[in-house]
Amino acid sequence: MPGRRPTRERRPTPDTAGDVVRWAVFSCVLVPVVLLWYGTSLAGATGTALGLAAVTGACRILLRRSERCAARPTSQGGGRHTKGGTPVD
Numbered sequence: 001m002p003g004r005r006p007t008r009e010r011r012p013t014p015d016t017a018g019d020v021v022r023w024a025v026f027s028c029v030l031v032p033v034v035l036l037w038y039g040t041s042l043a044g045a046t047g048t049a050l051g052l053a054a055v056t057g058a059c060r061i062l063l064r065r066s067e068r069c070a071a072r073p074t075s076q077g078g079g080r081h082t083k084g085g086t087p088v089d
Contacts, residue, residue, distance in 0.1 A: 017063035024056040 031052060032045035040048075 017060070017067055020063065021056065021060045024052070024059065028052040028056055 028049055032049040035045040035048060036042065
């Protein structure tokens with residue numbers, strides 16, 4: 001049909017935040033195992049795993065929030081807003 005335009009396939013966007021979180025979770029498991037292998041105490045390895053899990057959780061929250069803010073349409077065209085005559089670098 002001459003009047004129809006070909007439809008383009010939409011490619012899924014890569015889930016970069018998800019990839020980062022998956023690698024972090026992998027590290028939360030791998031690092032304590034390596035520490036135990038090299039003779040660190042069970043308590044030390046457990047503390048390390050909990051600390052890494054806390055950092056991973058906080059990073060996941062921040063990454064998801066960042067993705068939501070980036071996907072949200074801006075009403076004023078984006079950019080940094082300043083009050084008065086303050087110059088913007």
